[in-house]
Amino acid sequence: MRDFLLSVAACVALAGCDGKTESVSSARPAESGGAASTSAIAAKAEPGKSSAPRHMWGSFKKGSSVKLKTVSDTAGTKSEMTMTHTLVDLTADEAVVETEMAMTGFTNKSTNKFPLKAPEGGKAVDGPKPKSGSEEIEVAGKKLKCTWTEIETEASGIKTQSKSWMCEDVPGHLVKSVSKSTGAATMSSTTELVEYVVK
Numbered sequence: 234m235r236d237f238l239l240s241v242a243a244c245v246a247l248a249g250c251d252g253k254t255e256s257v258s259s260a261r262p263a264e265s266g267g268a269a270s271t272s273a274i275a276a277k278a279e280p281g282k283s284s285a286p287r288h289m290w291g292s293f294k295k296g297s298s299v300k301l302k303t304v305s306d307t308a309g310t311k312s313e314m315t316m317t318h319t320l321v322d323l324t325a326d327e328a329v330v331e332t333e334m335a336m337t338g339f340t341n342k343s344t345n346k347f348p349l350k351a352p353e354g355g356k357a358v359d360g361p362k363p364k365s366g367s368e369e370i371e372v373a374g375k376k377l378k379c380t381w382t383e384i385e386t387e388a389s390g391i392k393t394q395s396k397s398w399m400c401e402d403v404p405g406h407l408v409k410s411v412s413k414s415t416g417a418a419t420m421s422s423t424t425e426l427v428e429y430v431v432k
Contacts, residue, residue, distance in 0.1 A: 290328035
């Protein structure tokens, strides 16, 4: 369970970025059961834009932060998790983000480095084509103009439908994500922006 939860933390911290990371973690084991779905984080780029999307951290200044809350239900077992991402350093090559995760009986801190430039020579991945569009939604008490991406996948008898909303005005860009899996396993997860600070 401890390794699984650490992987959840890494996935959420990496939302929207395909870069390399270096992570240093400090954690204590969970005291109770519960799980969170990593499929809540789906979007990797902002669709519908005429120009390349801005980097999820590269366009902000040090001290910018975002807090997200995830509520999950795995086969009837519910859990809540909050994650706070803070931009602690920014160079010409990379953004350094400190992540603090908290859930019942478990805490974790890690530091991730995100390259500001995407690697060259990438090859398109075969798979389901996502749907995308734009929409204004209300989160954290504010109305934000977002682009959304929705995708359906199936693997090992599990069908998963995920939808994510991204906003370039928010550090990390992710403002909301919902996911539901049915079949061999039943899981649902909702991640939503709680608050953010732009420096």
